[in-house]
Amino acid sequence: MIETIRAAFVIGRRDFTAIIFSKAFFFFLLGPMFPLLVGGAAGLLGGQVAKDIDRPVIGVAMSVEDSRQLLAARATLAEQVGERRLPELKQLDQSSATIPPETLLKDQKNGLAAVLGGTLDQPVLTGTQGPIENYRGEIAMLSAFAQNAETTKLPPVETRLVESSAGNEKQQRLVTAQGAQVLLFMLTMLLAGMVLSNLVEEKANKIIEILAAAVPMDAVFLGKLFAMLAMAFVGITVWSSVGFGLAALSGPALPSLPTPAVGWPLFVLLGVVYFTMAYLILGSLFLGIGAMAATVREVQTLSMPVTMAQLINFFLAMYTVTKMGEPIELFACLFPFTSPFAMIARAAQDGALWPHLLAVVWQAVFVVIILRIGVYLFRRNVMKSGSAGRIKDSGGKKLFGLVKLPG
Incomplete structure (x- = not known):
C-alpha cells in the first residue's frame, strides 16, 4: 500500500506539473471568464429592458x-x-x-x-x-x-424589524441549497472532463503502457485522478479570486446571501468536500471509460450517455431539495452519483452533521470501487494487447512484461 501511494504521488506530481505549466491550462483558466462576463452584461441589459417593459x-x-x-x-x-x-x-x-x-x-x-x-x-x-x-x-x-384627498389620510404604519422568521428562513435556505447544487454541478462537469482527455491522449502516445510497466496500474489511475483534482482546485482558486474581486468592486449592490443551517464556515468546508467527492466519482468513471476507449471517437460515444445520466442525476437531486426526509430525498442521499448534490442541499437546510460523515465515507468507498473496475477494464482491454508478442523462452527475461530477452 505504501509503495502504491508513493508511486501514485510520483505520477500525480508529473501530471500536475505538466498541466499547470502548459499554455493550454492558461487558456483553460480564461475560458469560463468570458461567458461569465458576457452573461453578467447580458443580465444587466436584460434586467434594464425588463424594467422598462414592465x-x-x-x-x-x-x-x-x-x-x-x-x-x-x-x-x-x-x-x-x-x-x-x-x-x-x-x-x-x-x-x-x-x-x-x-x-x-x-x-x-x-x-x-x-x-x-x-x-x-x-x-x-x-x-x-x-x-x-x-x-x-x-x-x-x-x-x-x-x-377624497383632503379627507382621506393614510395612517402611519409602525414597523418592527426582526432578523428572521420561520417561513422566510426556510425559503432563503432553499435558495442557498439550489445555488450550491448548481455551482457544484457546473464545476464538476467543467473540470472532470480533463481526466478523460488526458488518459486518451497518453493511450494514443503509448505513454500509459510505459507507466503501467513501471508502476502498478492502481497507482497510475490514482495519481492521475488526484493530479486532475489538484488542477481543478487551482482553477477554482483563480476563478474564486476573480469573483471575490468583482464582488468587492460591486460592494452593497450585491444581495445578501441566505445563511445555511450549518453556518457559512462549515457549509463552505462541506462544499469543498462534496466537490472533491463528486469530482472523484465522475473522474473515476471517466477513467474507466478511457480504459475501454481506443480512439477519441469512441470516447465521445461512450462519454455521452454518462453525461446525460449525470444531468438526470442532477435533476433528481434538485427535485429532492423540497422533499427533506422523504424516501426520494433519502434515496438521492444514498445513491453515489446524486449523493454529493443532495447532501450539500441538506447541509443548507438541516444542521445535523453526522449524516455528512456517513455520506463522505460511503462516497469514498464508491470511488475505490469504480477505480478498481477501471483498472480491471484497462488491464483487460489494453494491456492484454501485448500478450501475443511475448516470446516463450524459459531462459529469457521479460521486458515491461511484454518481450523476453535472451539470457
Whole structure:
C-alpha cells in the first residue's frame, strides 16, 4: 500500500506539473471568464429592458381638474406604497379628450399601453387585456383617493424589524441549497472532463503502457485522478479570486446571501468536500471509460450517455431539495452519483452533521470501487494487447512484461 501511494504521488506530481505549466491550462483558466462576463452584461441589459417593459404608460385623457387631482393622488400614494406599485400616468393634451382611445393607442409616438378617460366618478380604462387586468384595481384606488384627498389620510404604519422568521428562513435556505447544487454541478462537469482527455491522449502516445510497466496500474489511475483534482482546485482558486474581486468592486449592490443551517464556515468546508467527492466519482468513471476507449471517437460515444445520466442525476437531486426526509430525498442521499448534490442541499437546510460523515465515507468507498473496475477494464482491454508478442523462452527475461530477452 505504501509503495502504491508513493508511486501514485510520483505520477500525480508529473501530471500536475505538466498541466499547470502548459499554455493550454492558461487558456483553460480564461475560458469560463468570458461567458461569465458576457452573461453578467447580458443580465444587466436584460434586467434594464425588463424594467422598462414592465412599466407600461397609461395616458390620462380626462378634464383638466380631474387629471390634476389624479396625478396629485398618485404622487401622494407613491410616497406611501412605492413608485413601482403604481402605474405610470402621462397627461395627454386636452385635444386628446375628443379623440377615440383606440386611435390614441395606435399612435407609435406616445407608446401608450392604455388610455384612461371618463371622470373620477366613472373612469374608463381602454387597452389590451394585460394592462387592464394588472392596473384596473390601482386605477380605481387612485380615482377614489383623488376625490377624497383632503379627507382621506393614510395612517402611519409602525414597523418592527426582526432578523428572521420561520417561513422566510426556510425559503432563503432553499435558495442557498439550489445555488450550491448548481455551482457544484457546473464545476464538476467543467473540470472532470480533463481526466478523460488526458488518459486518451497518453493511450494514443503509448505513454500509459510505459507507466503501467513501471508502476502498478492502481497507482497510475490514482495519481492521475488526484493530479486532475489538484488542477481543478487551482482553477477554482483563480476563478474564486476573480469573483471575490468583482464582488468587492460591486460592494452593497450585491444581495445578501441566505445563511445555511450549518453556518457559512462549515457549509463552505462541506462544499469543498462534496466537490472533491463528486469530482472523484465522475473522474473515476471517466477513467474507466478511457480504459475501454481506443480512439477519441469512441470516447465521445461512450462519454455521452454518462453525461446525460449525470444531468438526470442532477435533476433528481434538485427535485429532492423540497422533499427533506422523504424516501426520494433519502434515496438521492444514498445513491453515489446524486449523493454529493443532495447532501450539500441538506447541509443548507438541516444542521445535523453526522449524516455528512456517513455520506463522505460511503462516497469514498464508491470511488475505490469504480477505480478498481477501471483498472480491471484497462488491464483487460489494453494491456492484454501485448500478450501475443511475448516470446516463450524459459531462459529469457521479460521486458515491461511484454518481450523476453535472451539470457
